[in-house]
Amino acid sequence: MKSSLSVVMIGATGAVGSRVVANLLEFGNLERFTLLGRKGLDGVSGGGLSQHLVDLFEPSSYRHLLAGHQVAVCTLGVGQPSKVSREEFVRLDKSVVLDFAAECKKAGVQHFVLLSSVDSDSRSKSFYLRVKGELEDGLAALGFARLSVFHPSMILTPANRYGLLQGLMLQVWPSLKYVLLGPLRKYRGIEVDTLGRSMAINAASQGVGREDFQWDEIVALQHFS
Numbered sequence: 001m002k003s004s005l006s007v008v009m010i011g012a013t014g015a016v017g018s019r020v021v022a023n024l025l026e027f028g029n030l031e032r033f034t035l036l037g038r039k040g041l042d043g044v045s046g047g048g049l050s051q052h053l054v055d056l057f058e059p060s061s062y063r064h065l066l067a068g069h070q071v072a073v074c075t076l077g078v079g080q081p082s083k084v085s086r087e088e089f090v091r092l093d094k095s096v097v098l099d100f101a102a103e104c105k106k107a108g109v110q111h112f113v114l115l116s117s118v119d120s121d122s123r124s125k126s127f128y129l130r131v132k133g134e135l136e137d138g139l140a141a142l143g144f145a146r147l148s149v150f151h152p153s154m155i156l157t158p159a160n161r162y163g164l165l166q167g168l169m170l171q172v173w174p175s176l177k178y179v180l181l182g183p184l185r186k187y188r189g190i191e192v193d194t195l196g197r198s199m200a201i202n203a204a205s206q207g208v209g210r211e212d213f214q215w216d217e218i219v220a221l222q223h224f225s
Helices: 015-027 086-106 127-142 164-178 182-187 192-204 215-224
Strands: 005-010 030-037 049-053 071-074 111-115 146-150 209-213
Touching: 005 015, 005 086, 005 192, 015 030, 015 192, 071 086, 071 192, 086 111, 086 127, 111 127, 111 192, 127 146, 146 192, 182 215, 192 209, 192 215, 209 215
Parallel strands: 005 030, 005 071, 030 049, 071 111, 111 146, 146 209
Antiparallel strands: none
16 A cells, blocks of 8 residues: 555545545545545544535635645445436536546546446446446546546445335345356445445555456455555
């Protein structure tokens, strides 16, 4: 891992984001850790941590806070895409993130870490996966020295956050690992703690170029902690 680290992050209050924050603080090599969002994350401190309430739809509200960071982490995303319009989904899951990334690139950030989705592809027939793929294409075009994209399938959380359907999926999905073999392994459910820790490990590590992480690669990162 890097001997010292400076990170700026959006999406810290979400299920995955809060795990990323906890793990980065645990590593103990943070010189500066800046969280940006419309609300703060309770119960966290140390590691040069500062939280700023900003309007992510307006880059001028946070642009001045980006200089001096090596790494940007984004775990921002709509929890239930079916509950918002397509326009709002694009705005929240792509436009806001690309604006943030562009400002980070201008500020000298070298490494961008993104939480995306399995099978994201700008050519996909699925609207959700196509938007995720368009976001990744946009990030690649910005030319970060290092771009790390995480592609989980079902994220397994301790609590049901989104109603009956997710409750059923949380019950069933873990057992599917025994039938999701070979090329289907990427669809295995991933525990939120594992995903959050792997993203934190990646942010704190050395590397260069484009990296894509599916189930096997996400789990393998645990061995580098």
